[in-house]
Amino acid sequence: MDLYQHFRKEEYPFIDQVLSWRDHVTNRYESKVIDFLHPREQRIFDTIIGNDEDLQLKFFGGWEQAERKRAVLAPFYDEVNTDSFEVVLLQATFPQKFVSIEHPDVLGSFLSAGIKRKKIGDIVIYEDTIQILVAEDITTYLIANVTSIKKAGVLFERVPLTKRLPSQDKWQERTTTCASLRLDVLIKEIYQMSRQQALNLIKKGYVKVNFQTIDQQAFLLEDEDLISIRGKGRTRIKEIQGRTKKDKIRITFEKLL
Incomplete structure (x- = not known):
């Protein structure tokens, strides 16, 4: 059986x-x-x-519900623990009274410093504190080169994983039915808008699926896909449950509040 037939061409x-x-x-x-x-x-x-009984695959992202995770692929007999993932938790504070910092601000500062997205895990911001899980091999460079975010001076330092803050992301689970799994149809149902409005967002390049801009309204969604729309937030498809008696597709999705 051809392995590739189960996945999208771009994958x-x-x-x-x-x-x-x-x-x-x-x-x-x-x-x-x-x-x-x-x-x-x-x-x-x-x-x-x-x-595969000869291999073991483990994921770790710092937080229980982490979105981005590092992986370790190892022979079945190897011991895999937290240290195996070679990650570091970094923390910095900022003057909350004078500046408001959000996830895109932190990520933007990291990327502007030349750090690749794949080296950065989830970001948690709570009050005046920023925490981010990063690959160990970029830690020294990151601390030296990311010294400001949104014009606020910051100093990142290593902290133990046991000191991680609780994630502030809150996802609300909902269920809906739709005629198909096309991107424009699902945006219409999930975000409660007309199909033409959904189509306009796609054509303008405002829609991403799994962090990639998608400009095809007929793009078909699958379990675990993450939809993000500029100015309208993020949604992930939790489960495609099958068809109803009226031949509609029932899906469960989670929307970031």
Whole structure:
């Protein structure tokens, strides 16, 4: 059976990468640490490795409900623990009285410093404190080069994982039915707008699925896909439950409040 037929064409390069990682671990009998993956990539990775009894695949993102996670692919006999993921929790504070800092501000500062997105995990902001999980190998560079966010001076420092703040993300679960799993149809149902409005957002490049801009209204969504629309927030497809008696597709989704 052709492995690729179960996935989207644009996901083929990632599938090739997963197969390469699998060969590396199988042939060299050594663990492989993978940079941060978004939920769809995690799902693909887990699907491909499947029930291979010679390998073990573990994910870790710092927080229980972390979105982005690092992976370790290892021989079945290796011990995999938190240290295996080679991550560091960084923390900084900012003058909350004078400046408001949100997730995009933090991420933007990191990317502007030349840090690749795949080296950065989830970001948690609580009151005047920022925490972010990062790959260990960029920690020294990050601390030296990210010294301001939104014109506020910051100093990142390492803190133990036991000191991580509770995630402030709140997701509300809902269920709806739709005629198809097309992107324009689901946006219409989830965000309660007309299909033309949904189409306009897609054409303007305001819609991303799994962090990639999608300009095709007929793009089909699947379990674990994350939809983000500029100015309207984020939604993830939790489960596609099948068809109703009226031949509608029932889905469960979660919307970030």
